[in-house]
Amino acid sequence: MNLFKRYFIRRSEPAVGTDLVWTERDGSSKGMFFIRFKRHKLAVAGVFALCVIALCAVLAPFITAYAPTTVTDSFGEGPSWKHPLGTDLVGRDMLSRLIYAARVSLAVGIGAVAISAAIGTVLGLISGYVGGWIDGIIMRITDIFMSFPYIMLILVVSSIVGPGLLNIILILGVLGWPGVARLVRGNVLSIKQMDYVKASVVLGFRMPRILFQHILPNTVAPILIYATSGVALAILDEAALSFLGLGVQPPTPSWGNMLASAQSLTVLLSQSWLWLPPGVLIIITVLSINFIGDALRDTLDPKNNK
Amino acid sequence: MNNYEAASSSPAPLLVLDGLKKHYPIRRGLLNRSVNSIKAVDGVDLTILPGETLGLVGESGCGKSTIGRSIVGLEKPTEGRILFEGTEISSLSNREMTDFRSKLQIVFQDPYSSLNPRKSIEDLLAEPLLVHRIVPKNEVSSEVDRLLEIVGLPTTSKHRYPHEFSGGQRQRVGIARALSLRPKLIVCDEPVSALDVSIQAQVMNLLKDLQQELNLTYLFIAHGLGAVKYMSDRIAVMYLGKIVEIGTAEELFRNPKHPYTKALLDAFPIANPRLRLNARTVLQDDAINANPSSHGCRFYSRCPVATAQCREQEPELIGDGDHASACFFSN
Numbered sequence: 325m326n327l328f329k330r331y332f333i334r335r336s337e338p339a340v341g342t343d344l345v346w347t348e349r350d351g352s353s354k355g356m357f358f359i360r361f362k363r364h365k366l367a368v369a370g371v372f373a374l375c376v377i378a379l380c381a382v383l384a385p386f387i388t389a390y391a392p393t394t395v396t397d398s399f400g401e402g403p404s405w406k407h408p409l410g411t412d413l414v415g416r417d418m419l420s421r422l423i424y425a426a427r428v429s430l431a432v433g434i435g436a437v438a439i440s441a442a443i444g445t446v447l448g449l450i451s452g453y454v455g456g457w458i459d460g461i462i463m464r465i466t467d468i469f470m471s472f473p474y475i476m477l478i479l480v481v482s483s484i485v486g487p488g489l490l491n492i493i494l495i496l497g498v499l500g501w502p503g504v505a506r507l508v509r510g511n512v513l514s515i516k517q518m519d520y521v522k523a524s525v526v527l528g529f530r531m532p533r534i535l536f537q538h539i540l541p542n543t544v545a546p547i548l549i550y551a552t553s554g555v556a557l558a559i560l561d562e563a564a565l566s567f568l569g570l571g572v573q574p575p576t577p578s579w580g581n582m583l584a585s586a587q588s589l590t591v592l593l594s595q596s597w598l599w600l601p602p603g604v605l606i607i608i609t610v611l612s613i614n615f616i617g618d619a620l621r622d623t624l625d626p627k628n629n630k
Numbered sequence: 631m632n633n634y635e636a637a638s639s640s641p642a643p644l645l646v647l648d649g650l651k652k653h654y655p656i657r658r659g660l661l662n663r664s665v666n667s668i669k670a671v672d673g674v675d676l677t678i679l680p681g682e683t684l685g686l687v688g689e690s691g692c693g694k695s696t697i698g699r700s701i702v703g704l705e706k707p708t709e710g711r712i713l714f715e716g717t718e719i720s721s722l723s724n725r726e727m728t729d730f731r732s733k734l735q736i737v738f739q740d741p742y743s744s745l746n747p748r749k750s751i752e753d754l755l756a757e758p759l760l761v762h763r764i765v766p767k768n769e770v771s772s773e774v775d776r777l778l779e780i781v782g783l784p785t786t787s788k789h790r791y792p793h794e795f796s797g798g799q800r801q802r803v804g805i806a807r808a809l810s811l812r813p814k815l816i817v818c819d820e821p822v823s824a825l826d827v828s829i830q831a832q833v834m835n836l837l838k839d840l841q842q843e844l845n846l847t848y849l850f851i852a853h854g855l856g857a858v859k860y861m862s863d864r865i866a867v868m869y870l871g872k873i874v875e876i877g878t879a880e881e882l883f884r885n886p887k888h889p890y891t892k893a894l895l896d897a898f899p900i901a902n903p904r905l906r907l908n909a910r911t912v913l914q915d916d917a918i919n920a921n922p923s924s925h926g927c928r929f930y931s932r933c934p935v936a937t938a939q940c941r942e943q944e945p946e947l948i949g950d951g952d953h954a955s956a957c958f959f960s961n
Contacts, residue, residue, distance in 0.1 A: 519744035523804075526702045527758045527811065528731030537757075541748040626748060626791040 360623045367619030370612030377609060381426035388420035393575045403597055410597040412585070421577040422601050428578035429559050429609070432493055436558040439497025441551045444504025449535045451505065452512025463509070466502035474499065475564070482570045489572055492565060496558050504550055511543035545621045552617030556610035563606075579606050642716070644847050645701065645815055647676040650710035650720075652696050670696040672871035673710070675947075678815065683841065683848040685862030685879070687855060687894065693871040694851045695739075698817040701849065702736045703727050714815070732762050735808035739820040741800035745792040751778070751803055752788040758810045777806040780843070782836060798829035802836065809840070815847045822857055834861055855898045859883060867891045870928045877953035887953070887960035889933050927957070935959055 362368060380387060390396065399415040401407065409418035451462040478495055485491050515521060516539070524534045563580025565571035567587075572578045574585075579602040586592070586599035652671040655664030671693040678684050686694045699705045701712060703719070712720040719730050738744035745754060755774045759765055765773045775785040781802040792800055801821060808816050818837065822830040834857060840846060850861045858865055859879055866876040867890065875888040886892045893913045913932050926941040927933070933940065939958055947956040 519738040519740055520746040522699075522704055523736070523738065523744055523807065524746075525704060526731060526734075526736050527761070527807070528728045529757075529761055533761070538746055538749075542746070624748075626750075627793050 357623055361619055364615070364619035364622065366615040370615035370619075373608055374612045374616070377426050377605070378430060380423050381430055384420075384423045384427060388417075388423050390417040390420040392416065392421045392424040392577050394420075409601055410595075412582075412598055413591075416575075418597060418601065421582060422579075422605065425577040425579045425582055425602065426605070428489055428572050428576065429562065429580065429606070431489065432496065432562040432572075432578070433555040433559040433609070433613075435493040436496035436500060436561075437551050437554040439493070440500030440554065441504055441547060443498070444501035445508050445540070445547060447501065448505040448508025449512055449539060452509040453516055453531070453535055453539065459509075462505065466505050469499065469502040475561075478561070478565065479568065479570060482565065487565075487570050487573050489576075492562055492571055496561055500554060500558070504547065504554075507546050507550055508543055511546060512539055515539050515542050541624075544624055548617045548621045548624075552614045555613045559606055559610065579603075641679055643677040643713075644680045644715060645676075645678040645849075646711075646713040647674050647697070647701075648711040648713065650674045650676075650697065650700060650712065651708045652693070652700060652705055653708045669871045671700070671707075674868075674871070674873055676866060676873065676876075678847060678849060680814070680847055681841075681845060682863040683850050683861050685858035685865040686849060686851045686868060687853060687858050687865060688868035689853060692868045694853075694868050695819055697868075698736065698819045698849060698851050701815075701817055702734050703731070704736075732764075732811035733814045734817070735811060735813040735815075736817040736819060737801070737804050737808050737821045740824050741797050741804055742824075744804050745800055745807075747792055750789050750791055751783075751795075754792075754803065755788070755806055755810055758807065762811055764811060773810075777810055780809070780840065781806040796829075797825050798833060801825060801829075801833050805833075805836065805840070809844070812844075813846070815849065817849045817851070819851050820853065821850075823852065823854070830857065837861065855894060867894065872928060872956065873947060874929065874957070875953075875955040876947070877949070877955075881953045885953070887949075887955035888929075888957045889935055889959075890929050891955070893934075929957075 393416065395415045396407070396411060396417060397415065398404075398407065398411050399413060401411050403410045407417050407419065409422065411417055412421070447462050447466075451459045477499060481495050481499070482491060485495070521534060521538060524538050529538075559579070562571050562578060563583055566578055566581035567584035571580060574581060582602040583599055583606075586595070586602075591598050650671055651669070651673055653667040653669050656666045656668065657663065658665045674693075674697060676684070676697075686697065688694050696705060700707050700720070707720050710720070711718050714730060714734065717730070719727065719734075722730070749757075752771075752774050755777050756770050759770050759773055760767070774788055778785050778788060783799060783802050783806070787795075787799075792803070795803065801824075805821075821837070822833050825833060837848065837850075838861065841848060848861070850858060852858045852861075862879050864877065865879050865882045866873050867882075867888065868874065869890050875882065875886065875891045882891065883895065886895050890913075896912070926943060927936070927945055930936050930940045937958075945956045945958050947954050948960070949955055
């Protein structure tokens, strides 16, 4: 392996003279980004794990032996050659269901957070930077959103618009932004006072450029931290909603409703293949995303160039 | 306009401040009513001629930075006008101001907060060039090199980030950024106060050289008289939002007329102990706590030579183009 690596590196190395220029050029830009990211071993593992899960989810029809809703002739049986992770109490293949469920859970986790982070970031930026009555209005709206009990609101809305994957994503996304908005606004308020923002004004940059190119990059760390923990929460929220019957509707599998359906004492004690795999997958996904978020935060900060 | 101005306005002035006022309301209570205001700048008339350096001195909180920020459009004046090359810029909307932005630039005091930490030096310098289309796109990179060269930084440093530079080097980047738009007037808002003494001289020399080469005009704001004397052709002394004395640099240092200027000069340390004066004017208290009376001279409460007239009546700035002061006892 080592020999192989050396051979390859030497082969791909440019001539000595240009090599120097190259390191100078990419000293802290895109080439460096991957080098710095690679230093976070856990994050690299996280990317790998997430890629495997995502790939399985995308290729689900080709790699699963059964459709997720197909009822086989064995009910609640443990792992066997035919069913590597056993079957559930209705007789469906657990492995197939698990892989199909990854689609739902990843879509909910990432989709909902993408929506709420986008809304929250934009509103927070505007609110903090413009200030005045616009700030007042936006902040009062976030107050209103935050003063409702979160889970109740989700229940009411999802019972109105009806359950379903897309609705869940939209609901979690649209209800999740006030936290980000507050976070971003607070950061903007302090960054706005920095001379480099004032310099941007004097240099005649327009507001969108100042907001997105000068202020946003400096507040990306808290947004990333929020977003990574948000993905975890969204996956768990989806599980909770599914448990209450307002999430993704059976027989469509999600990790949440698979866990939820395994919540009886006999299952927990004697049929661990029903709840262990989805639980482990949720943990792996959430951890991966958290590690990636941490690494991104460090990597995106030029000061961490050690 | 003032009396002193007539004599000094032989070439067309680059920048004119006409009765500039900036008051910050103090808001209190539930309804956010403004109960009072801080008069940061309270009626300032100034003329800056093309190619000169006008020094602006005064203690902390006297409003000198507010003047600088108003000129570059960071503050909207409460009252009064700012004329740049004869056009009033203080009342322009943001969009209309864009054309003037490139002609008026500012160098900030703190080189640590004036550069965006997330952008490389090249990005920092290229962005204004691209936004204002100063040079064609394919020449941006060479223009960045040129800018770095004229402020004395190696061009190889352009891919580095601000935190990799020292304070003096950062200040050079800040100057390069201000120069990128090819301005006519640069407001230097205490550009050397945050730097080491050894670096201060370098940066001031750089500013002086650039002025010669690029035909720049400076408003040089500082609280140290040494720097101002070295840099300026003319010096204006501010006290609590007003100019109390203005004159050519030599004249003001040789023959200060206003008691506040005298006190400032006396506070300037003299290296040679034999040359030190015994009779120094040392001011008590500071300007913020001085609480000037509403109608009299604002220096009244701290002035060593104040009389009853000073309490009742505010002195006007009187003198000629070379030297004017706002004190009844200036002669």
